[in-house]
Amino acid sequence: MSSLFPALRGSPDEQVALRFGDRSLTYRALAAAVDGLAARIRGADRVAVWATPALETAVAVVAALEAGVPAVPLNPRSGEKELGHVLSDSAPALLLAAPGDDVPAALAGLARVDVDVDVHGTALPGRDVDVHGTALAGRDAAGPHRATAPPGSLAAGEDPALVVYTSGTTGPPKGAVIPRRALAATLDALADAWQWTGDDVLVHGLPLFHVHGLVLGVLGPLRRGGCVRHVGRFTPQAVARELAGGATMLFGVPTMYHRIAEALDEDPGLAGALAGARLLVSGSAALPVHDHERIAAATGRRVIERYGMTETLMNTSVRADGDPRPGTVGVPLPGVEVRLVEEDGTPIGADDGETIGEVHVRGPNLFTGYLNRPDATAAAFTADGFFRTGDMAVRDPDGYVRIVGRKATDLIKSGGYKIGAGEIENALLEHAGVREAAVTGEPDADLGERIVAWVVPADPQSPPGAGELADHVARRLAPHKRPRVVHLLDALPRNDMGKIMKRALTHD
Template structure:
């Protein structure tokens, strides 16, 4: 395998990273990461205090160049979960800046300060580390822990390279692209796609530090060509386009708008497309598999292929994908209606859960397919539409399998609904009944339960209507904006 980041040596004068006032060229990133790689070579696993800064990028690139697995740590993680991750991964040291104040746990590890300079004599060449093999562990990224303590997914170098190259093919991603994002850097979306992706292409990443509509407009009106975000961010952009002409102009000029980590409501798709002429591209992946599918841009660079917002597209090149029934038998129907669990295999998959052979074995079928736990349909073109997680988003009511996602989209089309989530709860007659959790636009005058049930019935089918409606001031969400449905059930 060639180097993950050939531009480090091939394009030394090009801008690689910009985080506010901190700007690094590829030559500077090459020197800083090579110097750090020399310090940590042979260290075993290393923890990275993953702040939204160029230091995190330097630390991870250095670990990759040294062939040392990096364990990104979320600076906002609570003490109990942080202790679990550190105990489970046993990092030999922690990479952080000299100004980072580390909490209990990371503060007990030997610390190597991450600098944006080499500390070497100016102009002195820093030798390139020897390239590790493709199966060498690149990252250990911890899952969200929704079904138990977080597990460390061991992601090899070949998975990183393959998924980024497959996305480049789907999106026409080149060295001329400047990616704008404000995502955290401790997970696949923000770190692998949002930082390592541009670096592999030889382009640039402009990180905003935190999401801000005005900053997005400024960057996309300037050098930015691509925007990565999560539905919460795109919802705020969709709210703003009605009154912000500068934002409309900036989004209209962007080459690619990508949303991921959770489904983007159809209402937000429509508002952005109607205001800007740009369609938001959705893709589908997870920690263990990196990216599985993506909507492609059509030849005109503006419309979608296939042209139906709400899908996450067909399988990426090199990814095999199938749907299976409850017994694990493959489903042949491509009717856009038959729901099955998504299973995938290919070069983008992780090698297993760290030190958990039983959990790893349980995650795969005997013939090598990874069980994602996601439920979906496929259409004749192979486009996948996610309906939710098998554990939390599939409601079995009156003999029907009902996906929470389509009901949530229907609820969001009601003018009185600001946010919505759907779960199931036990029902003595139906087995489970559909429950809607609604944040009304006007808390003093929320839409009634019957009104919402009739609204959903008119758009979908009577058996998909909510049997209970519960009103909230806000939906519980994690750092990525995903709704925490187990918190609702609790």
């Protein structure tokens, strides 16, 4: 089967494929590094990748994919307990890491292979380790288990490509097994939706242990034959520099776009750089409408949103040639089926923009299951093959989907109404005195649940009052959607991708 990355050997040798800070690899140099590493790990059942935002991470993952070996990206910020769980669950044969990376003691039992990268394109010798962890001298690194396929060939499309661990909100993280078929399907569907070609240069500053930063942000450009520039630590100024220097696309999360929106008034160069981008894409959480509008007003460009998750990769997106409607995640991608269902699983027939249902997804973009968890896998799928996302949404008559939150934390049942937390959060963010906002529900003897707002004020010395905010929401939405309780915070708890961790919002 052909490679996931035909451009690896089909692009001009001196075309830059990857740039991380001041280090870059041409396609020729990348191919040399990938081929050398793939030969050393071929035959392993599974490899772990110490996924720092560096060239070595990209080389390691591409080499694993070229060798037909599933890769397990490890979050460098994980604690010892979480790392221990991931390692015992996934049982990788090897650890791939950059030379000099100081890894935690939890990884000490793994045989390590240094990912040697020469920016001039020469494959470096490195230290060969076989799939059982024994240092080798003078023989093939994969020992007797070496596959006969040449570099670049792939196993069947259903074979696992990545095992990505989901956040453990209700228990230890689960390893989502993502097949090669899903990678190809998602990246090709996005190429169609975004008119993404090898001429595009993508800039981002996302972590590389999630599907957003790794699959979309690194593997996506390489599949197209384009270039990715990773800025390392995200700043609006770093993004502006890259966009002004020839980058055409920006991938970010809402926290990043919020910081960009905050910086626009004082940085005219930032507005000009964003205005020159072909595509600005936000994902991993909903981008508040207020930030959409501020960026559009300053740059004349609309940020488009897409919707996906670890288990499904990408499901929907606003198209590059479509209507960039703030607050929506667009329409289903080619080949992806999306339906909304009632609590009892009955499909919702009305696309009226009002009726809230759980999102179910079916298509070639789906994972194959949770590693070592047949029970969780069975519970995640319906009898007819749809994945239960746990996300709640409404759909407009023209097919545009609007996510209103998670079933477990963002669907509030108050006074007989089903209310999505997201629309209340957007309304709160339209208040001049609100910098950040999150909305949850809590038990109420009369209403069933009452709406609770968690607000970071724009001016901590003069925060808006609870009554003022409640009236503000009631005027914009409806009286039954007003918050009954308001808590003021210095900051909202967020994870590495900028998502608000609502389960951490508690009031003593």
